Amino acid sequence: EDQVTQSPEALRLQEGESSSLNCSYTVSGLRGLFWYRQDPGKGPEFLFTLYSAGEEKEKERLKATLTKKESFLHITAPKPEDSATYLCAVPRADTGTASKLTFGTGTRLQVTL
């Protein structure tokens, strides 16, 4: 069974204090890994797609990387507006013609002044 585990569950950073979030996965045949951002009371917002080990994607202060077993979301010099829950997801083995995603439970990031 596909599994996605995220760590830490919660992370508190000061503004400008860089760190990384981890997403480890166990799937039979990776067809991609996806990062989403979710603000309280809102739906997830798509951030990145990674398809192969070694791939990296960047967006503003965020950089996502992928290895054969895990993905990291690096946050460089975070600002308070980066506070959110970050979810990672992988397509399920039975995804068929639509995308059935297995989500992790997320890392709740809080950035303080």
Add this chain to the structure above:
Amino acid sequence: DAMVIQNPRYQVTQFGKPVTLSCSQTLNHNVMYWYQQKSSQAPKLLFHYYDKDFNNEADTPDNFQSRRPNTSFCFLDIRSPGLGDAAMYLCATSNWDRPYEQYFGPGTRLTVT
């Protein structure tokens, strides 16, 4: 801006009283999904439509039904809500050419009294 819209944003219903949640999209995506998300948990897929084809998850209770009258609209019907059905309900869309990139609406927060 193209988007996914959910109405209402907050819904309060009584135990056992049927309720319908609405989702519309202007992205013209052919796949629409309904997820249930409880506090601090990962989104859980309930079902999805690929065009007009309905796909139910094996563990989705019979209490949950869905309708998609056209490409733009999709409804989630909860026939007899129980206290355990209180959650955030998320609608998402994706398109056939990028099936793993899902675009979420803001969600409907359902309270059952």
